[in-house]
Amino acid sequence: MKRNFIIIILTLSSISVLRCAELITLNTNKLSTVLEVDDKGRLLHRYFGNKLVDTSPFLSKMLYRTTEYGTPNEAYSTMGGKNFREPALRITHFDGDLNTELQYNRHERHFDNEKGIEILVLFLRDKKYPLEVKLFYKAYYKENVYVMYTEITNHEEDNVVLHNYYSFYLPVDARQYYLTHFYGIATTEMSVEEIRLTHGMKSIETRKGIRSTHSENPSFLLSLNNPMNENNGEVIAGALAWSNNFKLNFELDEFNTLNISAGINPYAGEYHLATGKSFVTPPMVYTYSSNGSGDASRNLHDWARKDGLYAPTEIRPIVLNSWEGVYFDFNEQSLKDMIDGAAYLGIEMFVLDDGWFGNNYPRNSARMGLGDWQVNRKKLPNGIDSLAKYAKNKGVKFGIWIEPEMVSPESDLAKRHPEWIVKVEGREAPLRRNQWVLDLSNPAVQDFIFNAFDSVLQLSNDISYIKWDANRHIESVGSSWLPADRQSHFWIGYTEGLYNVYERIRKKYPHVIIQVCSSGGGRVEYGSLKYHQDFWASDNTDAFSRAFIQYGSNLIYPAIATGAHFSHVPNRHTKRIIPAKFRMDMAMTGRLGFEMKLQDLTGEESQNLKKAIKEYKEIRDIIQFGDLYRIVSPYDESGYYALMYVSKDKRRSVFYAFCLDYKGYLSTVNFKLNGLDDNKNYTITELNNPKPVFWGNGKTIKGDFLLKEGFNPQLQNIYQSIVLYLEASDSNSEIISHKPVKKP
Numbered sequence: 037m038k039r040n041f042i043i044i045i046l047t048l049s050s051i052s053v054l055r056c057a058e059l060i061t062l063n064t065n066k067l068s069t070v071l072e073v074d075d076k077g078r079l080l081h082r083y084f085g086n087k088l089v090d091t092s093p094f095l096s097k098m099l100y101r102t103t104e105y106g107t108p109n110e111a112y113s114t115m116g117g118k119n120f121r122e123p124a125l126r127i128t129h130f131d132g133d134l135n136t137e138l139q140y141n142r143h144e145r146h147f148d149n150e151k152g153i154e155i156l157v158l159f160l161r162d163k164k165y166p167l168e169v170k171l172f173y174k175a176y177y178k179e180n181v182y183v184m185y186t187e188i189t190n191h192e193e194d195n196v197v198l199h200n201y202y203s204f205y206l207p208v209d210a211r212q213y214y215l216t217h218f219y220g221i222a223t224t225e226m227s228v229e230e231i232r233l234t235h236g237m238k239s240i241e242t243r244k245g246i247r248s249t250h251s252e253n254p255s256f257l258l259s260l261n262n263p264m265n266e267n268n269g270e271v272i273a274g275a276l277a278w279s280n281n282f283k284l285n286f287e288l289d290e291f292n293t294l295n296i297s298a299g300i301n302p303y304a305g306e307y308h309l310a311t312g313k314s315f316v317t318p319p320m321v322y323t324y325s326s327n328g329s330g331d332a333s334r335n336l337h338d339w340a341r342k343d344g345l346y347a348p349t350e351i352r353p354i355v356l357n358s359w360e361g362v363y364f365d366f367n368e369q370s371l372k373d374m375i376d377g378a379a380y381l382g383i384e385m386f387v388l389d390d391g392w393f394g395n396n397y398p399r400n401s402a403r404m405g406l407g408d409w410q411v412n413r414k415k416l417p418n419g420i421d422s423l424a425k426y427a428k429n430k431g432v433k434f435g436i437w438i439e440p441e442m443v444s445p446e447s448d449l450a451k452r453h454p455e456w457i458v459k460v461e462g463r464e465a466p467l468r469r470n471q472w473v474l475d476l477s478n479p480a481v482q483d484f485i486f487n488a489f490d491s492v493l494q495l496s497n498d499i500s501y502i503k504w505d506a507n508r509h510i511e512s513v514g515s516s517w518l519p520a521d522r523q524s525h526f527w528i529g530y531t532e533g534l535y536n537v538y539e540r541i542r543k544k545y546p547h548v549i550i551q552v553c554s555s556g557g558g559r560v561e562y563g564s565l566k567y568h569q570d571f572w573a574s575d576n577t578d579a580f581s582r583a584f585i586q587y588g589s590n591l592i593y594p595a596i597a598t599g600a601h602f603s604h605v606p607n608r609h610t611k612r613i614i615p616a617k618f619r620m621d622m623a624m625t626g627r628l629g630f631e632m633k634l635q636d637l638t639g640e641e642s643q644n645l646k647k648a649i650k651e652y653k654e655i656r657d658i659i660q661f662g663d664l665y666r667i668v669s670p671y672d673e674s675g676y677y678a679l680m681y682v683s684k685d686k687r688r689s690v691f692y693a694f695c696l697d698y699k700g701y702l703s704t705v706n707f708k709l710n711g712l713d714d715n716k717n718y719t720i721t722e723l724n725n726p727k728p729v730f731w732g733n734g735k736t737i738k739g740d741f742l743l744k745e746g747f748n749p750q751l752q753n754i755y756q757s758i759v760l761y762l763e764a765s766d767s768n769s770e771i772i773s774h775k776p777v778k779k780p
């Protein structure tokens with residue numbers, strides 16, 4: 037008997053059962069993260085998913101992967117110990133040792149009750165050296181979103197070198213993995229691609245420094261077991277908040293575990309961390325849903341409208357931007373005409389784009405003038421203030437464009453401060469769009485940019501909007517400010533410099549709206565958006581292309597921040613002649629704006645726009661603060677794109693449908709709505725159509741019917757579109773049966 041007992045104990049210990057020392061759980065309203073401190077003092081990742089009522093079985097649940105072949109699922113993987121995966125942390129210690137083995141020390145919990153956030157801080161330390169790592173997990177209770185980042189502190193005898201220093205590490209187990217990610221350049225931003233991950237490594241990254249989201253976006257949706265579906269299946273979605281080189285790795289190992297690491301791109305970025313110093317990695321925002329990608333997006337949107345955007349609870353105004361209307365070719369009168377047009381239509385903000393500055397090197401084209409932020413006296417002899425006042429008198433607010441990180445070779449600034457330009461001595465500094473980048477790692481440049489911003493705001497007390505542009509990326513990297521052996525700090529130095537300027541600006545100008553633009557959507561990420569109210573999604577204002585750009589953007593970023601402008605067609609980027617209604621309907625799915633001269637519109641068009649703007653004002657709170665439900669993806673082979681927003685109380689909703697590719701009248705589709713209350717009766721009103729055509733216009737239909745059967749709005753030709761407003765009424769429901777498709 038005694039013998040048997042001993043055998044059982046040995047067997048249990050040899051398969052690692054009953055060895056957990058401690059479980060550490062961090063919950064949100066619907067989700068749980070479970071970590072384990074094992075008997076060796078390692079911090080392991082055990083669970084991320086729907087909320088667990090009882091986590092204690094983890095204490096006896098066998099860890100299959102602790103055999104001699106495997107790599108344990110650490111909470112923050114390092115190079116060292118038994119790790120063969122891409123390490124989240126890779127360090128060369130002061131004496132050249134390449135290994136790091138993190139040991140759990142203790143943890144703390146902090147609460148921000150006002151915001152509904154719980155912060156878990158785990159204190160880890162290398163087994164051999166006094167190298168400390170803190171893991172921060174912030175749990176946003178109501179939004180079901182986590183944010184992870186780390187702090188690395190060097191208490192060793194001398195400097196250490198950080199090679200990999202990712203913010204985020206997450207091991208995931210599923211049968212199959214489907215990765216949705218984003219690619220594109222100016223005019224094709226946020227194009228969506230879904231791939232099934234195979235074994236090995238797939239990375240999403242940029243090395244461009246600026247315009248960092250013109251190629252890939254630091255965000256993803258990962259569907260487990262099956263391809264992405266709006267309403268079903270497990271999805272992990274994430275976005276890195278960093279405005280420079282990033283890298284997201286998806287490494288599927290030989291055990292079919294997917295190891296996700298994400299953070300600053302290690303590319304040419306070795307970071308020397310001096311003794312006594314700490315480095316904090318940027319935040320990674322992520323969520324999980326077992327109800328498909330729609331739910332995951334809504335979680336991220338809710339988080340963004342709490343903590344991800346600047347001034348997240350303020351309604352965004354309707355903007356008229358001068359760029360596509362006049363480009364560089366304007367004078368005071370033509371701008372006043374635009375302001376008159378804005379006032380007539382009910383537009384709330386006029387933004388004067390590029391071309392208003394420079395005297396020795398006047399900015400009449402993209403050839404010169406960047407850096408000389410003084411009003412061009414020839415073009416605008418009465419200055420900015422008189423224009424801003426003119427707008428104010430018309431009831432329109434005033435905004436202005438800047439590109440403060442850049443300098444033209446032909447500018448006073450470039451002559452005065454050649455040492456501020458990003459370049460390498462003895463190598464040519466390549467031009468893009470005839471401009472160079474200022475070295476923001478240099479504190480003198482940070483001061484210059486802050487002062488430039490400040491001086492532009494001093495041009496008038498009535499400037500309430502800034503469009504912050506950045507029209508090139510960084511190559512041939514070199515800083516005359518950074519020492520020769522710290523050139524690899526440039527990327528971080530630049531970004532920290534940028535954030536430092538933003539902080540100073542936000543302290544002095546808390547109420548100014550600042551739009552982020554980088555040749556369109558080249559800086560669409562949560563590092564920038566923390567300081568900005570909205571982003572310019574693309575210079576491509578073609579309404580057909582916009583279906584894809586805005587759909588992609590809104591998988592991760594909310595509509596309230598998505599600059600979507602109605603423009604005149606054809607224009608520089610837009611050759612397709614699409615009806616004004618379709619263009620306006622598409623712009624109304626985001627933060628509405630305009631790019632045109634009023635003179636370019638027909639009388640009928642301007643009447644219709646005026647009415648649509650009025651209608652948008654009445655429903656924009658639903659678009660900007662409601663829940664997004666994607667009904668049909670523009671990538672769907674049906675040729676339709678449909679979406680809707682539903683107010684949080686489910687009483688009001690806006691539905692949109694667009695025909696992108698008409699496949700014959702027999703192929704028109706029925707759209708089942710989503711997000712409504714099945715018990716409420718909704719009265720339907722067609723918007724932006726002087727002669728409503730929808731058969732259900734004015735009718736009251738039960739939510740149950742709209743959700744289960746839906747309707748066919750009969751868009752029977754390419755570029756037809758419809759916008760419907762649904763409002764819950766207390767009247768009895770009149771169930772309208774689905775009408776057959778009429779022959780065109």
Ligand code: DGJ
Pocket residue numbers: 359389390437505507553554555556572574575
């Ligand atoms: C690029 C932006 O994307 C455009 O909207 C416009 O502001 C131009 N720059 C101005 O140079």
